[in-house]
Amino acid sequence: MNDSRSIFERWPQPLPVPPLAVLLGIGGLIAASTCFYTIPAESEGIVLRFGEFIDKVPSGLHAKLPFGVDEVIEVPTQRQQKLEFGFASPGFTNPDQAGQEPELERVMVTGDLNSALVEWIVQYRITDPEKYLFDVRDPGLTLRDISEAAMREVVGDRTVDEIITIGRQEIEETVLARVRELAERYRLGVTINQVQLKNVNPPEPVQPSFNEVNRAQQDRENVINLANGEYNKAVPKARGEADQRIRAADGYRFKRINEAEGDVTAFNQVLEQYLKAPDVTRTRIYLETMAAVIPQAKQQIIVDDSVQQILPLLAPPSPQVVEVAK
Numbered sequence: 001m002n003d004s005r006s007i008f009e010r011w012p013q014p015l016p017v018p019p020l021a022v023l024l025g026i027g028g029l030i031a032a033s034t035c036f037y038t039i040p041a042e043s044e045g046i047v048l049r050f051g052e053f054i055d056k057v058p059s060g061l062h063a064k065l066p067f068g069v070d071e072v073i074e075v076p077t078q079r080q081q082k083l084e085f086g087f088a089s090p091g092f093t094n095p096d097q098a099g100q101e102p103e104l105e106r107v108m109v110t111g112d113l114n115s116a117l118v119e120w121i122v123q124y125r126i127t128d129p130e131k132y133l134f135d136v137r138d139p140g141l142t143l144r145d146i147s148e149a150a151m152r153e154v155v156g157d158r159t160v161d162e163i164i165t166i167g168r169q170e171i172e173e174t175v176l177a178r179v180r181e182l183a184e185r186y187r188l189g190v191t192i193n194q195v196q197l198k199n200v201n202p203p204e205p206v207q208p209s210f211n212e213v214n215r216a217q218q219d220r221e222n223v224i225n226l227a228n229g230e231y232n233k234a235v236p237k238a239r240g241e242a243d244q245r246i247r248a249a250d251g252y253r254f255k256r257i258n259e260a261e262g263d264v265t266a267f268n269q270v271l272e273q274y275l276k277a278p279d280v281t282r283t284r285i286y287l288e289t290m291a292a293v294i295p296q297a298k299q300q301i302i303v304d305d306s307v308q309q310i311l312p313l314l315a316p317p318s319p320q321v322v323e324v325a326k
Helices: 019-034 129-134 139-155 160-166 168-185 204-276 278-296
Strands: 036-039 044-049 052-057 060-063 070-075 081-085 107-109 115-126 190-201 300-304 321-325
Touching: 036 044, 036 070, 044 129, 052 129, 070 129, 081 139, 107 139, 115 139, 115 160, 115 168, 139 168, 139 190, 160 168, 160 190, 160 204, 168 190, 204 278
Parallel strands: 300 321
Antiparallel strands: 036 060, 044 052, 044 070, 081 115, 107 115, 115 190
16 A cells, blocks of 8 residues: 655654753753862862852862852862962963063162063962952962062162172072962962972173172182182191191100209218218219129220320220310
């Protein structure tokens, strides 16, 4: 039997679906997709309900009210962030890391009215996300402003030589303390970890002359160091020799004093015996002296002082000592 209806008319018609069920199904899908969210490992979530802060959640999977009732803001509280002044590293993700005009940021006037190009880094971490989001408008920009103000204040109190050579560490410490104080006063909710001077140079037109001055200063320091080395080498040696001679003189002095005191003691003992028996003591001294002297003497001839021409009469086999009796 021929069916004159079109193919669309012969196609089976679906059952009618109530509009309310369709809306409920779509609403359920939307609710399911907006009820759950994930906070990354280095961040914390700030939950807002109708724009009002209600909770702070750690990293991980969480649930919230759908349809925009609850809003979650991710804050990287565990990530070390930095601000760059006077330059910009490529590929940064922090929108506040680089300034809009780095060339102007690095130009500063020192305390001796010289110009210097200063580049530095401020490293910080968000420790109180609630303060960071709600107590200050544009906290990243505010932190940049107070960091630049502190650096210009410190640089303006020092000479260009201090900034470029010996005063870098002291400047970093002073600026760090100042930025920490201002961040606490403004309730930024951040902790400043480090301030680091990257490059400090004079302006390009005077840089060659400044380099010559630096080389001259370095040569002067080298000469001073060499002179101090020679001084430290010669002076201790001279002091050691002087101390050695003083100790030798003291030893010789003590030796002579002890010997003299010993001689005095021996003489006093002999004198005491002499006073008791002069003849006996005199004889004993004479005999002791002769016993000590004669064994050491060679052959001797003792003659009267009136004898003349005795040498031709003698032919001694060995050298002799002739003493003349007085």
